[in-house]
Amino acid sequence: MNSKPEHIIRVEDLGAFVQPKEFLLTNSEQELVAACKAGNRIAQKRIYELFSGKMINVCRRYVNDMDQARDLMHDGFIKVFLNIQKFREESSLETWVTRIMINNSISSIKKEIKKGIKVNIDDVRLKETETVDFDLVQKQPITAKQVFEKMKELPIGYRTVLSLYVLDGYTHKEIGSQLGISEGTSKSQLAKGKRMLARILKEAYL
Amino acid sequence: MTNNKGNIEEFLRKRMEGLENELQGDWSAFEKKLDRAIYFRRVRRASFVGTLTVLMGLVYFGGNYFQYRSAGSDVANEEMMPNVEQVITEDSGIEEVSVGSVVTTTNDIVDQPVASSHTETKQINDLPSETEETTSSISSGVSEALNSVFPALASAASDVEASEEEATLLALADENESSDEQQDFIRDFGNETPLKLGWKSFLDNSDLEMKKGSSGQTHLDLGSMSGIDVGSTFIAVRSPISPVKIKKQKTGPYISPLQESSPWSYSLNVYPNFTFRKFKVDEDKRNLLHRDFIDAVEVSEKGGFSLNVGLEISRRIGAIVYLNTGVEYISYNTNARFNFSHFREANINGVTGEIESYTLKGEPEQITFSDNNAYHYLNFPLSISYKPWASDHIRLNIETGASLLYFMSASGKSLNYKTLDIIDLSERDYNKYIASFSVKVGANYFVSPKINLAFEPTLVYFTNTIYSEDYPFYVIPYSVGLNLKLQVKLN
Numbered sequence: 001m002n003s004k005p006e007h008i009i010r011v012e013d014l015g016a017f018v019q020p021k022e023f024l025l026t027n028s029e030q031e032l033v034a035a036c037k038a039g040n041r042i043a044q045k046r047i048y049e050l051f052s053g054k055m056i057n058v059c060r061r062y063v064n065d066m067d068q069a070r071d072l073m074h075d076g077f078i079k080v081f082l083n084i085q086k087f088r089e090e091s092s093l094e095t096w097v098t099r100i101m102i103n104n105s106i107s108s109i110k111k112e113i114k115k116g117i118k119v120n121i122d123d124v125r126l127k128e129t130e131t132v133d134f135d136l137v138q139k140q141p142i143t144a145k146q147v148f149e150k151m152k153e154l155p156i157g158y159r160t161v162l163s164l165y166v167l168d169g170y171t172h173k174e175i176g177s178q179l180g181i182s183e184g185t186s187k188s189q190l191a192k193g194k195r196m197l198a199r200i201l202k203e204a205y206l
Numbered sequence: 207m208t209n210n211k212g213n214i215e216e217f218l219r220k221r222m223e224g225l226e227n228e229l230q231g232d233w234s235a236f237e238k239k240l241d242r243a244i245y246f247r248r249v250r251r252a253s254f255v256g257t258l259t260v261l262m263g264l265v266y267f268g269g270n271y272f273q274y275r276s277a278g279s280d281v282a283n284e285e286m287m288p289n290v291e292q293v294i295t296e297d298s299g300i301e302e303v304s305v306g307s308v309v310t311t312t313n314d315i316v317d318q319p320v321a322s323s324h325t326e327t328k329q330i331n332d333l334p335s336e337t338e339e340t341t342s343s344i345s346s347g348v349s350e351a352l353n354s355v356f357p358a359l360a361s362a363a364s365d366v367e368a369s370e371e372e373a374t375l376l377a378l379a380d381e382n383e384s385s386d387e388q389q390d391f392i393r394d395f396g397n398e399t400p401l402k403l404g405w406k407s408f409l410d411n412s413d414l415e416m417k418k419g420s421s422g423q424t425h426l427d428l429g430s431m432s433g434i435d436v437g438s439t440f441i442a443v444r445s446p447i448s449p450v451k452i453k454k455q456k457t458g459p460y461i462s463p464l465q466e467s468s469p470w471s472y473s474l475n476v477y478p479n480f481t482f483r484k485f486k487v488d489e490d491k492r493n494l495l496h497r498d499f500i501d502a503v504e505v506s507e508k509g510g511f512s513l514n515v516g517l518e519i520s521r522r523i524g525a526i527v528y529l530n531t532g533v534e535y536i537s538y539n540t541n542a543r544f545n546f547s548h549f550r551e552a553n554i555n556g557v558t559g560e561i562e563s564y565t566l567k568g569e570p571e572q573i574t575f576s577d578n579n580a581y582h583y584l585n586f587p588l589s590i591s592y593k594p595w596a597s598d599h600i601r602l603n604i605e606t607g608a609s610l611l612y613f614m615s616a617s618g619k620s621l622n623y624k625t626l627d628i629i630d631l632s633e634r635d636y637n638k639y640i641a642s643f644s645v646k647v648g649a650n651y652f653v654s655p656k657i658n659l660a661f662e663p664t665l666v667y668f669t670n671t672i673y674s675e676d677y678p679f680y681v682i683p684y685s686v687g688l689n690l691k692l693q694v695k696l697n
Contacts, residue, residue: 044240045233052232057222067497074236078243138217147221166215167222194214 029093036084044081051094052077055101057148061163062105062113064152072108076101102168106160106178113160113179134198140205150200158193165190235546253686256663260647267596267649458525462595464652468697469522477660477691479512479536493560496552499623510539510578516585518693526593530607534585538685542618543576548626561624579618579631581672583611589644596649603662605646613638613672634673641669648689660691 035043055076059069079100087096106113151159160179164170165186170178172186179186492500516534523529549570552561589607596602616631648662666685 041237045237048233048236070232071500074239077236078240081240082243082247134213134217138213142221144221144223147218162218166218197218198214 030089033084033087033089033093036081047080047093047097048077051097054094055097058098058101058168059105060148061151061167062102062109062160069105072105073101075108076104079104098168102164103178109156110179113156134202136206137198137202142201142205146205147201150204151197153200154193154196157189158196161186161189162193162197249686253663257647260649260663263649264602264647267600267602268594460595461525462598462601462652464598464655465595466522466655466695466697470697471520471522472696473518473520474694474696475514475516475518475532475534475691477514477662477687477689479514479538479664479685479687479689480510495623496561496626497564498546498548498550499621499626510541512537512539512580514585526595528591528593530589530591530605531587534587536583536585536611538581538583540579541576542579542620544621545572545574547571548573552624554624573621573626573628575619575628577619579616579620581616581631581636582614583640584614586610586612587644589646591646593650599652601650601652601658603646603648603650603660605662606644608641608643611640611642611668613640636672637670640672642666642685643669646689650693656695658693660689660693662689662691663687664689 032043032047036047052073055073056069059072059076060066063069063072076097080097083100087093151162154162161175164175164178165172172183172190175181175186176183181189514534514536516532516536518530518532520528520530547570548567550564550566553563553565554560555562587607587609589605589609591603591605593601593603613636616634616636618631619628620631620634621627622629644664644666646662646664648660648664650658650660650662652658664685664687666687668685
């Protein structure tokens with residue numbers, strides 16, 4: 001005896017399967033992706049609701065303005081849905097969507113990033129031997145939102161490389177090819193960015 | 207020295223993990239953007255398929271056209287081949303020898319005097335029926351015999367270009383095609399041409415070795431020639447002929463009977479056009495725009511159709527190349543639909559004009575309206591077009607050119623980009639003149655010499671924005687048309 005899936009109504013008279021407008025989604029990513037590939041608007045909405053909260057923060061790591069970040073996120077999701085056929089399920093859907101968001105964000109502000117990296121940041125003159133005692137800082141009850149806000153105070157070059165390397169898992173080689181800079185520059189920006197963030201957090205919360 | 211590198215990285219990862227924002231009520235705004243993106247992707251795909259179809263059609267028709275043309279040129283060549291007999295009969299001088307002029311001898315012919323002048327030869331030539339009858343009776347040995355007797359003929363004939371000989375043979379073959387006797391001639395003589403078979407030099411009696419046979423009749427000793435009897439000491443020969451190159455008429459492109467005879471033509475064009483606008487924000491001037499304006503305009507606008515009318519003046523400068531100009535009335539229509547919540551006012555710096563911050567309104571205002579926005583221009587085009595005929599009724603058109611547009615008026619509603627107040631489009635300042643480039647590839651179907659229907663996909667790109675003020679955004683209209691044109695010739 002065939003078990004009837006919840007989302008299918010059998011029309012006995014017609015002898016055919018008719019899919020109703022309301023598609024009862026399961027938690028399976030595969031079903032969501034399959035439905036999206038078929039152009040199901042409800043599945044698209046479900047994916048948007050699942051990931052938009054995280055993706056807006058991904059975009060906000062690279063642009064300060066909330067509205068600009070929202071535009072970038074929307075553009076990113078449009079690319080996701082228009083290119084969903086290319087998703088090969090080799091990684092999780094979230095990883096794939098995140099990559100698209102990052103690439104989209106960086107493409108839109110590439111000029112600004114390059115300009116920021118090239119500018120000699122002398123706002124904080126850190127000597128090479130200067131270190132920040134971070135052990136105390138990390139023991140403070142600092143929320144994620146507070147850390148996020150403080151990250152936005154970093155110059156765009158530091159912030160971008162820090163986000164890509166620490167939070168998004170890019171290698172220095174990938175960062176270099178993404179931003180059009182050398183691996184050495186990427187490493188240098190990362191080191192300076194971490195020192196600066198540590199100092200900002202220490203000054204704010206200690 | 208504390209090594210904080212690993213600590214801060216771990217710290218960041220743990221803190222930022224799972225950080226989420228809730229974007230409430232955002233799906234509807236996003237859905238409109240998604241719909242628009244899907245719509246434009248379909249337009250792009252349709253344009254691509256349309257262009258591919260047109261190109262394939264061009265390849266198909268072009269192939270047929272060239273095939274038609276090459277087949278037609280063969281016929282034309284044959285048709286252009288002078289009727290050799292006619293040349294002889296109509297022309298004042300004898301220039302060619304035709305099949306009919308192969309010397310044959312019968313008792314009747316023998317009775318005729320040797321031709322010593324052109325007029326006399328003409329008289330001899332005026333015996334087509336007899337000549338044709340006797341032609342068929344000449345055996346295959348004649349050619350060899352003649353060549354052996356008159357070696358000059360053979361060598362002279364070989365000087366004539368093979369193509370000319372073939373052309374002659376073709377013409378003669380056509381002439382001879384109609385009767386079995388004529389077919390026999392072709393079979394018998396094969397590749398031998400009348401030039402080889404005929405006489406090239408004037409022969410007088412002394413060149414002929416006459417022998418008297420046992421019957422008392424004189425015979426021309428031509429070896430195995432049979433069926434030829436000489437009843438007198440004379441053989442009717444033709445007057446001197448000289449080889450003439452048969453010039454093949456140069457064939458140009460095929461011209462349909464429906465093509466206008468006058469190089470100038472004036473016509474009335476009517477065609478629908480589809481337009482969409484590209485809306486772009488100057489990144490350096492983003493702070494001059496209300497954030498919600500950008501969102502609202504981007505999702506509100508959709509391309510639209512319009513009907514254009516114009517007078518076209520064409521001058522044919524080649525066989526199928528035209529220079530076109532004229533004047534057209536064109537309008538670019540877009541559908542604007544706004545539906546958004548105006549919930550914050552911009553605080554504008556009085557000096558720089560930049561928006562520094564936003565203040566929430568006490569009560570959000572829902573702005574909902576839709577309108578057809580139209581921009582009216584007079585268009586003065588100048589283009590060059592290449593219009594080969596694929597058949598009598600179908601003509602291809604490959605056209606490129608530029609045009610100058612004169613702005614006449616704009617109608618419809620939009621938003622003020624700083625305050626989001628509803629404004630009339632006529633309140634904005636527009637460039638009086640804008641220029642454009644166009645490329646058109648299509649096909650015309652000629653219903654009659656004066657009326658034709660055209661399917662001409664056209665891409666028009668405008669070189670400057672339509673607005674004159676230093677707006678922080680610019681609108682460059684692309685006009686993409688699968689133009690269906692009705693053209694009525696006025697002369």
